[in-house]
Amino acid sequence: MIQVYNTLTREKEIFKSITPGKINMYVCGPTVYNYIHIGNARSSIAFDVVRRYFEYRGYEVNYVSNFTDVDDKIIKRAREEGVDEMTIANKYADAFEEDTLPLNIKPATVRSRATEVIPDIIVFVQDLIEKGYAYESEGDVYFRAKKFKGYGILAHQDLNEMTENAAGRLDDDELIRKEDPIDFAVWKATHEKDEISWQSPWGDGRPGWHIECSVMAQKYLANTIDIHGGGIDLAFPHHTNEMAQSEAHTGQKFVNYWMHNGFVNVNDQKMSKSLGNFTTVHDMLKHYDDPMTIRFLLATTQYRRPINYSPDTLAQARVALDRIRTGYRNLLFRLNEAAVGQDDVVEIAIEKQITFFESAMDDDLNTPNALASVFELVTLANRYAEDKAVHSNTVKHLLDTIRLFMGIFGITGLSGEPQITDMQKQLLDARESARASHDFDLSDQIRQQLSEVGIIVEDTAQGQRWHQA
Ligand SMILES: [Zn+2]
Known part of the structure; x- marks a missing residue:
């Protein structure tokens, strides 16, 4: 009997998956505008351990995560460096893969980028508008937070206090565009000509931050998922908003167990x-x-x-x-x-x-x-x-x-033999099968990929051999 602490109920609850033996799990990934920091690594590792333990207990875990690859920070960074947004996003998405490999974090079953699900996002937002949960205003689309019963309960926030805080953060233009300061953007109109944008029924724009996770969880997992994870700082506003959007859209409970990891302090x-x-x-x-x-x-x-x-x-x-x-x-x-x-x-x-x-x-x-x-x-x-x-x-x-x-715990190489990660082991196995089926292009490609992380592969009469450079 496994018990997990559910942020929503503030209690340890007995874990029961929706489908026996299977777990659908979604964990928020980083915004790819910089190298990940130790807090991101902690979150990835915490939920990697959750996943590995459930797998040890015999569950098949479907683990979905995202890269936020369109966002104000990415646009700002692209401006500063004089490149386009996707150059920045690709660079730091690659860096994420590179940096998490030595930490032996298992790759997600599906890792999707926000920009890969734009049509799904548009359909989702359209549905929210049709259901009266969202409204268009000067090309932006906002979610009517107070229309969603129980808005804020995930992070145990008081609605009046949240409204006051929101009002304090907004500039006058935003206040005019919104029906209520607490409403949040699910779609943002583009104002600059050279900014990345997509066509939508509300004009050129891009998704708000929270919507991609709601869309991906539904697209790659289900309307109701077993576990949603992330850092405790995401409980509000990010997960609060995900929950409101998803439940407004499907009419069903979004997540059975909300799990949040703690902070990392550096030198206290x-x-x-x-x-x-x-x-x-x-x-x-x-x-x-x-x-x-x-x-x-x-x-x-x-x-x-x-x-x-x-x-x-x-x-x-x-x-x-x-x-x-x-x-x-x-x-x-x-x-x-x-x-x-x-x-x-x-x-x-x-x-x-x-x-x-x-x-x-x-x-x-x-x-x-x-x-x-x-x-x-x-x-x-x-x-x-x-x-x-x-x-x-x-x-x-x-x-x-x-x-x-x-x-x-994700720790390998106890014997002191050359340490390779599970991912590198999978690559070595994949290369061996590629050679066995005479797919030499693929086997060369994997060899190159391994050599970039210091693993040198050689082919001998007895098969593939490898050592660390
Ligand atoms: Zn998220």
């Missing part, structure tokens, strides 16, 4: 450009040679708790991870000379830790408690490695369990 301070502690993953990976330690720090804090990222916490994570690696290797070293058979006392101790690990993870993904079980297994491994005679079934069981549990 909120991360901000003005404090000079803005930390991009791109820079972190450039200056730190062990990406698995970064992943370890971000994955083993409970996903709702804040994380402090600092040289100290990183160093502590390194010590902890090295302890696991050393225990794993100590036992691995004994595998060759292990006798056939098993040791019942050790087997019982392993089973006990498996139960502890699972009950910790079942309890709203309590990764710190689950990690404590991994450390118990490592202590067991160190002790067993000292035994005069060891038995192969038990050695393997212990090694497999540690590797499996660390794999749920």
Whole structure:
């Protein structure tokens, strides 16, 4: 029985998927106008662990995420650099793939860009207008927030307070265009000639920020999905607006479990450009040679708790991870000379830790408690490695369990062999099948792709071999 904390009800609830054995999950992705920062990485890793744990529990997880590739920030950046918007979006979408690879974040089942679903967005907005939930005003289209019963309940916000705050943020023009300051844009008219835009029934324009997630969740998953994830800062306005649009459009509940991850502080301070502690993953990976330690720090804090990222916490994570690696290797070293058979006392101790690990993870993904079980297994491994005679079934069981549990946190390469990510392993497998079916163009293309991340592939009479450059 898995329990997850639902932001909507503020309670831990027993998880039950809509379709037995299957999970439809949507997680908001980044706006691709810059390298992702450590907060983005934390969110991706938190929901990667959620996904991996549900998969471990036997679910098939359909994981959809987006790139916001049209937005004010992208347009501004394109202006500053004197290029078009798509040049910026493509550059940082590629950088996202590149930066998340060493952190071993599984690729989404579907990752869609806002600009790929513009016709769907137009149909969706049209329907909101027809249903009276949205109205056109000078080429913009706004959603009538107060018409949606329960607007604001996701983030537990008071409607009057929200209206006042909204009014304070708007300029006079916007106030005139809107029926109510709290209304939000689902479509924005284009005002500059050289700005990226699409034709629509309301004139040239582009989507508002929130609409793409509602459209993609419905298009690639279903009207009602099991899990929606993102950083806690997205609960309002982004997820509040997604929920209103989706439920107004379909007349059905949008999400069964809203899950939000906590913040990342850098050196005990909120991360901000003005404090000079803005930390991009791109820079972190450039200056730190062990990406698995970064992943370890971000994955083993409970996903709702804040994380402090600092040289100290990183160093502590390194010590902890090295302890696991050393225990794993100590036992691995004994595998060759292990006798056939098993040791019942050790087997019982392993089973006990498996139960502890699972009950910790079942309890709203309590990764710190689950990690404590991994450390118990490592202590067991160190002790067993000292035994005069060891038995192969038990050695393997212990090694497999540690590797499996660390794999749920997304940590690979415990044995100290060259570390490759699951994605790189998939690429190697794909290349092997491409060669087997004589698709040499594809196999060369994959070889090139791997060489760019430092994995050199060679073909020998015995098949494909690889090493790290
Ligand atoms: Zn979203």
